Amino acid sequence: MGYTVALVGATGAVGTRMIQMLEESSLPIDQVRFLASARSAGKTLLFKGQEISIEETTENAFEGVDIALFSAGGSTSAKYAPYAVKAGAVVVDNTSFFRMNKDVPLVVPEVNSHALEKHKGIIACPNCSTIQMMVALEPIREKWGLERIIVSTYQAVSGAGQSAINETENQYRQILNEGVAPKDTTANILPSGGDKKHYPIAFNALPQIDVFTDNDYTYEEMKMTNETKKIMEDDSIAVSATCVRIPVLSGHSESVYIETQKVAPIDEVRAAIASFPGAVLEDDVSTQTYPQAINAVGSRDTFIGRIRKDLDAEKGIHMWVVSDNLLKGAAWNSVQIAEELHARGLVRPTKDLVFDLK
Amino acid sequence: MGYTVALVGATGAVGTRMIQMLEESSLPIDQVRFLASARSAGKTLLFKGQEISIEETTENAFEGVDIALFSAGGSTSAKYAPYAVKAGAVVVDNTSFFRMNKDVPLVVPEVNSHALEKHKGIIACPNCSTIQMMVALEPIREKWGLERIIVSTYQAVSGAGQSAINETENQYRQILNEGVAPKDTTANILPSGGDKKHYPIAFNALPQIDVFTDNDYTYEEMKMTNETKKIMEDDSIAVSATCVRIPVLSGHSESVYIETQKVAPIDEVRAAIASFPGAVLEDDVSTQTYPQAINAVGSRDTFIGRIRKDLDAEKGIHMWVVSDNLLKGAAWNSVQIAEELHARGLVRPTKDLVFDLK
Missing domain, CATH: 3.30.360.10 (Dihydrodipicolinate Reductase; domain 2)
Incomplete structure (x- = not known):
């Protein structure tokens, strides 16, 4: 019934706020998965009081994921976001890598949530400032x-x-x-x-x-x-x-x-x-x-x-x-995009892949 | 041969920098006098290694003073600067009180030192910003x-x-x-x-x-x-x-x-x-x-x-x-004005008093 949400970069300053925003979110969430670098893999983080093991971010880590929130730096998004889309997820990327890509809506929900309608699997969260x-x-x-x-x-x-x-x-x-x-x-x-x-x-x-x-x-x-x-x-x-x-x-x-x-x-x-x-x-x-x-x-x-x-x-x-x-400038705006995608029925696999796998 | 310089407000953050700027100044200084509120009177401050007693600022404190630097708040300048002018001193005021007065040059020496020529006893140092x-x-x-x-x-x-x-x-x-x-x-x-x-x-x-x-x-x-x-x-x-x-x-x-x-x-x-x-x-x-x-x-x-x-x-x-x-924004610009007054031969008593005694 609910979504599987992956959070890439869960251990950073923004990542910890994203966990909080997801905990407080109205999104129907069945499962949360925390992805990070190999260095953090195996450690645990709490979600709604439950210990969740951190997995390593790999090309195959996104199977079964509906929504993938990326906040682990531009190079991580560049490399793995297209694999998340290929696996059927919708990506909300908090880095600058995809922001000016013509196939990527750049969204502040109060301002231009209509731009989400044309998403091709990746939505970018603008810069905090x-x-x-x-x-x-x-x-x-x-x-x-x-x-x-x-x-x-x-x-x-x-x-x-x-x-x-x-x-x-x-x-x-x-x-x-x-x-x-x-x-x-x-x-x-x-x-x-x-x-x-x-x-x-x-x-x-x-x-x-x-x-x-x-x-x-x-x-x-x-x-x-x-x-x-x-x-x-x-x-x-x-x-x-x-x-x-x-x-x-x-x-x-x-x-x-x-x-x-x-x-x-x-x-x-x-x-x-x-x-x-x-x-x-x-x-x-x-x-x-x-x-x-x-x-x-x-x-x-x-x-x-x-x-x-x-x-x-x-x-x-x-x-x-x-x-x-860290909230409206990053974590909250990202989770808010996910909520808006859900409200508009836009959390669904993308068929025509436009982002290159590397 | 040299000047008697009075410093009103010698104990403040700007005042201590004014002492330093005077110590390093090329102005011919015979005597420095430190004036402050009654609360500080009797305490001493160093000038070029010499202990100088702080005197209370009064209407009669400026006899024999050639240059009076004011930095003790607008109300002190408003009350005592005209008495300093009456006593024959040239006042360089670091407060905002006289800045917009049409009879007071407002001077940044690198920019408009020519404005000093028309001074009537009081020159204002602009706001730091x-x-x-x-x-x-x-x-x-x-x-x-x-x-x-x-x-x-x-x-x-x-x-x-x-x-x-x-x-x-x-x-x-x-x-x-x-x-x-x-x-x-x-x-x-x-x-x-x-x-x-x-x-x-x-x-x-x-x-x-x-x-x-x-x-x-x-x-x-x-x-x-x-x-x-x-x-x-x-x-x-x-x-x-x-x-x-x-x-x-x-x-x-x-x-x-x-x-x-x-x-x-x-x-x-x-x-x-x-x-x-x-x-x-x-x-x-x-x-x-x-x-x-x-x-x-x-x-x-x-x-x-x-x-x-x-x-x-x-x-x-x-x-x-x-x-x-505290330096170019206050103490140095004030002492620099005094140096420029000296260089232009403008350290002299004002005959026609235009500032009201209160």
Whole structure:
């Protein structure tokens, strides 16, 4: 009657939140299977109080799986997601590997769940920094149109995984308990595990997330540009981002400036956001009410505040957008996609395989 | 032969840096006098190894003073700066009280030291977040003109004084050593000592610095708007800011977007910045070279990097600007103004008093 759900990358920072989201999900689940690297195989993880052994991720591991959630890095998704599809599963991929593939819907359920209808076996979950911005801006785009977006992010270290969280906490202990200067603390992971140099994040702000592309923007910044256009199905929306890591453990904040196509009265913008699913208005400066990272942690919602007119541009609006990057930015958005696939009757094997087996 | 220099507010976070800047200054200084509240009077501070007693700030404390540096809060400047002028001193005020007064030059020496010529006894040092942005943008404005600025700041807690530094460190100790959740740590100062509610900054980002004005912007944000127009002597430059406190001890970072009047080739922008006094170009993404708060601490310079074209606007440029908010943002810019006054022969009593004694 229910589904067999496989979770690839169950042991990571996002994976542990995915387990929690699946435990709390309304999806009819018969069986959960945890897949990971050979290193973790044989260990156990709890699901609803029951111990489940971790299996190694292999080409043949997806037999009988209905829904496969991937969150183990782009190369794992690239290699194994097509085998999951071939075995009859629907894949919800939380990595960047398939996001810009024309055969892959890129979905924030509140914004474009209709795109799921054309899926060919793989659905991509957008980047954390993009998702929360989409929840904040879709209610505005629907009513007044969007000309451009300029966004500066304040991103939490958990976006770089559990090892980045550990590194950050260790740097603070070095500073506060051992008297080490912030610039002399131990850094082996941030700003990007895949890049050459590593810098401390404790008491610092690093204007680099992911590696640089050849246009002097980082991949993280270009994700916000390209994914926004794909999700909103409008290549004409101008998006330029500056993505910055700050010493917050979880909860991404964003300073978002937009220009709308039609003049949008601020009171109506607030009302549109307040009534949009997944969006929570926290905007009353008279009571110092605005979104904060430490308050957003643990919630599936996206919090929006500091909404105000630009001082000069008639169609310009500034706002402050905060969400738990591990939940709406990753684990919850992925499980939410799975729930939406179920609601639409789209959890079914794909006959015409379009993704190459490697 | 040399000057008598009075420092009002010598015991604060900025005051201690002012002492250091005066010790290292080329100003001919005969005598330094430290003024503070009655609470600190009688204590001593070192200047070039010599113990100097702190005197109470009173209306009569400025007899014989040539240069008075004020950094003890707006109300102290409002009350005592006119008495210092009456006594024949030139005041360099680091508070916001006189900044927008038409009779007060607002000066970043690299940008508009010519404005000193018309001083009437009081010169204002701009807000920390404005100063570093001016150093970064003046070389661009000179060559290509400036249409608009959109800035999101990443400001350090030391901008709110030593008590905010102590509070931040205590919050981290509560979290890391006592297992307190970030949202449950003790907060009595930030986001603004003058506002009603206080929130933790450790592992958080607070989109409020100073209190709110009636247009939903904070005073800190409006300082960036109004001071930029005054320093650049151009009310037509559009400036909208989002000012955010992040858990950094010292070193303000800023994500700055500008639109120039004429198209500015990025290579030429880099060259213009590199040759501008007080500005240091740190901009090579191939070696992950960009400004970082922890590296800027202790330097008088402003560091600029991540310079790149907007992806859509032909005249749009993004950059990342970092400086030590206690030095160029306050103590150094104030002492630098004093040096410039000396160099221009402007350290002299004012005859026609325009500031009311209270």
